Amino acid sequence: QSALTQPASVSxxxxxxxxxxxxxxxxxxxxxxxxxxxxxHPGKAPKLMIYEVSNRxxxxxxxxxxxxxxxxASLTISGLQAEDEADYYxxxxxxxxxxxxFGTGTKVTVL
Amino acid sequence: QVQLVESxxxxxxxxxxxxxxxxxxxFTFSDYYMSWIRQAPGKGLEWVSYISSSGSTIYYADSVKGxxxxxRDNAKNSLYLQMNSLRAEDTxxxxxxxxxxxxxxxxxxxxxxxxxxS
Numbered sequence: 172q173s174a175l176t177q178p179a180s181v182s183x184x185x186x187x188x189x190x191x192x193x194x195x196x197x198x199x200x201x202x203x204x205x206x207x208x209x210x211x212h213p214g215k216a217p218k219l220m221i222y223e224v225s226n227r228x229x230x231x232x233x234x235x236x237x238x239x240x241x242x243x244a245s246l247t248i249s250g251l252q253a254e255d256e257a258d259y260y261x262x263x264x265x266x267x268x269x270x271x272x273f274g275t276g277t278k279v280t281v282l
Numbered sequence: 283q284v285q286l287v288e289s290x291x292x293x294x295x296x297x298x299x300x301x302x303x304x305x306x307x308x309f310t311f312s313d314y315y316m317s318w319i320r321q322a323p324g325k326g327l328e329w330v331s332y333i334s335s336s337g338s339t340i341y342y343a344d345s346v347k348g349x350x351x352x353x354r355d356n357a358k359n360s361l362y363l364q365m366n367s368l369r370a371e372d373t374x375x376x377x378x379x380x381x382x383x384x385x386x387x388x389x390x391x392x393x394x395x396x397x398x399x400s
Contacts, residue, residue, distance in 0.1 A: 172343075172344065174326070203384075205383070205384045205385040205386070206385075207385055207386045207387070209327070209387075211327075216377060216390040216391065216392055216393060217319075217327065217377070217387075217390055218390070219386060219387060219388050219389075222383050222386035222388075223383055223384075223386065228388060260326060260327050262327075262329070262385055262387075263385060264384050264385035268341070268344075269329070269341060269342070269343050269344060270329070270332050270341040270385075271317070271329040271332065271341075271385045272329060273319075273326060273327045273328060273329055274326070275326055276326040276327070
């Protein structure tokens with residue numbers, strides 16, 4: 172099972188919106204609405220930001236939103252803030268024998 | 283509040299074994315599936331293994347299948363990962379995580395570092 176494909180880096184200025192893509196196949200992202208997104212600051216454990224494509228856990232800012240089209244899922248961060256600078260990973264259920272697959276990760280830089 | 287505390291990491295020689303533990307508190311452990319996820323130094327996240335709430339359903343990543351065994355003790359609110367035939371490429375921080383929705387890990391521990399080196 173290959174990792175889902177994400178851009179290595181995305182940057183934006185404070186207040187702007189950015190979008191991170193996550194591309195898989197019809198066996199994972201495209202086939203099921205079980206895509207999650209995680210935020211990880213350096214030296215810290217990942218934090219769930221989005222589940223089931225577009226749902227936010229309690230306590231996560233509504234500046235974070237998720238969507239999906241075909242085999243590609245997306246995470247949008249609006250009103251970019253300095254604290255959003257972190258690594259972001261997508262994950263998806265997969266119909267392969269391995270159950271779950273993560274994306275390659277995207278480093279978000281706030282300029 | 284939900285708390286997950288991993289332990290058991292350390293330095294081990296190639297071919298050796300290690301058993302990781304994850305102590306859970308703040309929720310009804312037996313109601314949730316659990317997973318192990320690892321992160322090699324400077325690298326991305328890699329899903330390792332899943333166990334259902336009862337322990338009856340288990341999945342492994344291809345990279346660890348046949349070498350790692352996941353288990354749980356619901357009476358002790360604990361999750362385990364027995365790692366055998368360890369390789370240099372198994373070097374990583376290992377996180378335990380609480381599931382809830384399919385492929386969504388809602389809570390994570392702080393991780394425990396496993397280093398495989400001679």
